[in-house]
Structures are given as C-alpha cells and as structure tokens.
Amino acid sequence: MDDAIQERLNEFIRRKGLRRTGQRDTIVKAAFSKDEHFTADELFERARKIDSETSRATVYRTLGLLVEANLLREIDLGDNQTTYDPNFLDRPSHNHLVCIDCGRVLEFEDAHMDLLNDCVARRLGYKPVRQTIKIEANCEQLRLKGRCPNLIATRLTGKRLRKKR
Amino acid sequence: MDDAIQERLNEFIRRKGLRRTGQRDTIVKAAFSKDEHFTADELFERARKIDSETSRATVYRTLGLLVEANLLREIDLGDNQTTYDPNFLDRPSHNHLVCIDCGRVLEFEDAHMDLLNDCVARRLGYKPVRQTIKIEANCEQLRLKGRCPNLIATRLTGKRLRKKR
DNA sequence: GTTATTGCAAATGATTTGCACAAGG
DNA sequence: CCTTGTGCAAATCATTTGCAATAAC
Numbered sequence: 001m002d003d004a005i006q007e008r009l010n011e012f013i014r015r016k017g018l019r020r021t022g023q024r025d026t027i028v029k030a031a032f033s034k035d036e037h038f039t040a041d042e043l044f045e046r047a048r049k050i051d052s053e054t055s056r057a058t059v060y061r062t063l064g065l066l067v068e069a070n071l072l073r074e075i076d077l078g079d080n081q082t083t084y085d086p087n088f089l090d091r092p093s094h095n096h097l098v099c100i101d102c103g104r105v106l107e108f109e110d111a112h113m114d115l116l117n118d119c120v121a122r123r124l125g126y127k128p129v130r131q132t133i134k135i136e137a138n139c140e141q142l143r144l145k146g147r148c149p150n151l152i153a154t155r156l157t158g159k160r161l162r163k164k165r
Numbered sequence: 166m167d168d169a170i171q172e173r174l175n176e177f178i179r180r181k182g183l184r185r186t187g188q189r190d191t192i193v194k195a196a197f198s199k200d201e202h203f204t205a206d207e208l209f210e211r212a213r214k215i216d217s218e219t220s221r222a223t224v225y226r227t228l229g230l231l232v233e234a235n236l237l238r239e240i241d242l243g244d245n246q247t248t249y250d251p252n253f254l255d256r257p258s259h260n261h262l263v264c265i266d267c268g269r270v271l272e273f274e275d276a277h278m279d280l281l282n283d284c285v286a287r288r289l290g291y292k293p294v295r296q297t298i299k300i301e302a303n304c305e306q307l308r309l310k311g312r313c314p315n316l317i318a319t320r321l322t323g324k325r326l327r328k329k330r
Numbered sequence: 331g332t333t334a335t336t337g338c339a340a341a342t343g344a345t346t347t348g349c350a351c352a353a354g355g
Numbered sequence: 356c357c358t359t360g361t362g363c364a365a366a367t368c369a370t371t372t373g374c375a376a377t378a379a380c
Contacts, residue, residue, distance in 0.1 A: 019354050019359055040345075055362045060345060076241045080370085081344060097289055110285055116278055117300055124262055124271055126302035133298050135282055137291035184334055184379045205369075220337045225370060245345085246369060 004089065005032055005071055012069035026051045027062040031072065035090075037083045037105060075132070077105065095133035101142050169254065170197055170236055177234035191216045192227040196237065202248050202270060240297070242270065260298035266307050 009028060013020055030046035031038070038046070040060055047054040063084060066072040073088045077098060087094065087107065093114050097106040113133065121128035142148035174193060178185055195211035196203070203211070205225055212219040228249060231237040238253045242263060252259065252272065258279050262271040278298065286293035307313035 017359090021354070021360060023361065053362080057346080057363080058361055061360085097286060097291060099291065100294055106289055106291075108285055108289060110281065113278070113281055113285070116275065116281065117298065120273055120275055120278070121262060121300050121302045122305075124273060124302075125305050126262060126264065126271075126300075127305055127308060128300050128302045129265055130301045131298065132301075133282065133296065135286050135291075135293050136295045136297075137286045137289075137293045140287075140290050140292055143292060182334085186335065186379070188336065218337080222338080222371080223336055226335085 002029070002032060008071060008089075009066070009069060012065070012071075018065075023051070023054065023058050024062055024065070026054060027059055028066070031063075031066065031084070032086050035087050037075065037077075037085050039081050039083055041081075043084070076134070077103075078134075078136075093131075095135075097135040097137055099139050100136050101139045101148060167194070167197060173236060173254075174231070174234060177230070183230075188216070188219065188223050189227055189230075191219060192224055193231070196228075196231065196249070197251050200252050202240070202242075202250050204246050204248055206246075208249070241299070242268075243299075243301075258296075260300075262300040262302055264304050265301050266304045266313060 005028065009024075010020065012018075013024075027043065027047050030050055031043055033046065040056075040063060043063070044054065044056050044059045047059060063072065067074055067084075071089065072084045072086055074082050075085050075096060077083045077096075091107070091109055094107045094109045095113070097108060098104070099106070114131070117131045117133075118128055121131075139148045170193065174189075175185065177183075178189075192208065192212050195215055196208055198211065205221075205228060208228070209219065209221050209224045212224060228237065232239055232249075236254065237249045237251055239247050240250050240261060242248045242261075256272070256274055259272045259274045260278070262273060263269075264271070279296070282296045282298075283293055286296075304313045
C-alpha cells in the first residue's frame with residue numbers, strides 16, 4: 001500500500017514546491033502502518049517509536065499536508081479531538097458506525113446511500129463534494145446477551161472509551 | 166414553541182432534582198428565540214442582551230443540560246467549535262448540507278435515508294440510536310452563474326464564514 | 331437551612347505559531 | 356545559498372472547573 005501513498009505524496013509535494021524530508025517519511029510510515037484510525041497524539045507516539053526526535057508540531061503540520069493531499073481524512077468521533085482515517089484511498093466513500101457501548105468504530109459502504117445523498121444535494125441546488133455519515137448505535141449482542149466481546153476488550157485495554165474528554 | 170420546551174425542561178429538571186432558575190430561563194429563552202443554529206459564544210451574546218450578568222460558564226453548563234434533555238443537539242460544522250441545533254424537536258431526524266462556498270447550512274429530511282441507515286446498522290448487528298449526515302457541497306448557482314446571493318450576504322455580514330478557526 | 335447554582339478567574343487540553351537553527355535542492 | 360522544514364516553548368481558543376458567594380425549595 002505504501003507505494004501508492006508515497007507516490008501521491010511525492011506528486012503533491014512536487015506540485016506545491018515543498019520538500020521531501022526524513023521527518024515526513026517517518027510520519028507517513030507511522031500513519032499508514034495500520035488501517036486503524038488514530039488521533040494526532042497516537043500518531044505522535046507511533047512516530048516516536050520510529051524516530052524519537054519527532055516533535056508534536058511536525059506531526060500536526062504533516063497531518064495537515066496529508067489531509068490536503070487527500071491521503072487522510074479527518075473524522076469526528078465525538079470526543080474532542082480530530083481522528084484521522086487512513087482508509088479513504090481504498091474505500092473513498094465509506095462511512096462510520098460508532099458503538100455507544102464500547103466506542104468501537106465500524107466502517108461500512110453503501111451505494112444506495114451515496115446515490116441518495118447525491119440526489120438530495122442536487123435537489124437542493126448543490127453539487128455534493130463530500131458526505132459524512134455517522135451512525136451511533138448500541139450493540140445488539142450486548143443488549144440481548146448482556147455481554148459484548150468488544151466492550152470487554154475495550155475495558156481491558158482502556159483504549160477508545162473516549163467520551164467527552 | 167416555547168411552551169413545549171419549557172414543559173420538557175421543567176420535567177427534566179424535576180426528574181433530576183435540579184432547580185429552575187432565572188439564569189436558566191434567560192438562556193433557554195435566548196437559545197430558542199430563533200430557529201438558527203448557534204455556538205456557545207453566540208448564545209452567550211444573545212443571553213447577555215436579556216440579562217447582562219450572564220456568565221459564559223453558566224451558558225456552557227446550561228447547554229449541557231439542554232443537550233441532555235434532548236432539547237438541543239450538538240452538530241459539527243467543521244469549524245472547531247460545537248454548534249447547537251434547536252430544531253430537532255420539530256424535525257427529529259433532519260440532516261445538514263453545508264455549502265463549501267459560503268458556509269450556509271441547509272436542513273433536509275429524507276425518509277429513505279433514515280430507513281437505509283437503519284438497515285445498515287441492523288445488518289451490522291447494532292441498534293441505531295442516532296444518525297448524523299453531513300453533506301458538504303458547492304453551490305450550483307455560483308458555479309454556473311458565477312454568483313450566489315448567500316455568498317454575497319455572507320461576505321457582507323462576515324458571519325458563518327468560519328473555516329478552521 | 332440544605333443543596334444546587336452562579337460568576338469569576340484560573341485550569342485544561344487540543345492544536346497552532348514564532349523563532350532560531352537545520353536541512354533539502 | 357536560498358528557502359522550506361523542524362523542534363521547542365509559548366500562545367491560542369473553546370471549554371471546564373474550583374471556590375466563595377447566592378439563590379431555590
């Protein structure tokens with residue numbers, strides 16, 4: 001996957017008269033090492049493991065570039081920080097379901113949905129550019145059986161249970 | 166409209182063992198005086214016109230209550246502050262189209278969309294609680310005719326052209 | 331009278347920025 | 356070289372919170 005990303009980034013960098021640097025390579029590598037969503041701070045931690053000199057400021061600046069180059073997309077998971085989604089290159093129009101119980105985020109795609117949104121926008125006199133759908137939902141398994149493996153895993157790791165701060 | 170809101174708020178306040186206060190009445194009046202979306206700061210300004218003693222802290226605390234009571238809903242317009250939508254009592258499942266050109270926000274409802282989201286969530290094993298759709302789009306009028314009345318109005322008032330901070 | 335509420339100022343936490351130094355082309 | 360990139364620490368900005376004074380019930 002890294003090749004396509006590197007190439008798009010190089011192209012973007014060239015077009016804007018910017019420079020390819022070691023720091024940017026490090027941060028890009030960290031960002032696309034998994035297909036998981038991440039926050040600026042999580043990326044900072046990952047990048048530090050590759051190069052411990054990495055600064056938060058550069059992480060933020062590089063995130064800005066990657067979003068502008070359409071390699072990352074900002075999503076809002078309802079905690080008060082921006083989450084970055086590295087999966088829009090592969091699936092350009094996916095959306096998110098956030099489990100209210102455990103905070104788990106599922107991605108889904110639906111062509112009908114895309115089409116419908118497109119129609120709605122046009123009917124209103126607009127040309128749709130981007131659509132964001134977030135479904136917040138409860139886990140059926142938890143509701144019916146009183147337990148949900150994700151919730152248990154979440155509690156164990158303490159990750160992604162980010163409500164309001 | 167104010168009656169239904171007051172009643173729901175009173176009920177909520179009673180149920181939680183809270184108190185009805187002059188400040189809360191002021192802020193609620195300010196919040197529901199128009200059907201426009203607003204930010205905490207905009208509400209603070211409005212409330213100040215009714216009672217100049219009003220503090221920002223109380224506005225934030227009251228906003229929290231109103232959201233919890235389902236009288237207001239938080240929406241994310243992509244600037245870095247929470248926007249509050251007072252129109253969910255009337256139209257519980259509406260969504261938003263944000264004009265990329267002028268920042269204007271249009272509300273729309275679509276039953277097919279609701280149904281589709283519902284199906285998608287259930288197929289994934291979840292019971293949908295809330296769904297948020299945001300369409301970002303360009304104004305056709307602006308694109309075709311080179312001008313858009315909203316854009317002009319926006320530029321004149323300087324309001325709602327909030328990009329990133 | 332208790333307990334919740336308020337205003338103020340200080341604290342917080344994510345993100346941004348100014349600046350002097352370092353590194354790409 | 357000349358300009359862009361980087362780390363650091365300080366600055367921002369929306370939002371939250373501790374606390375002493377005040378107001379509901």
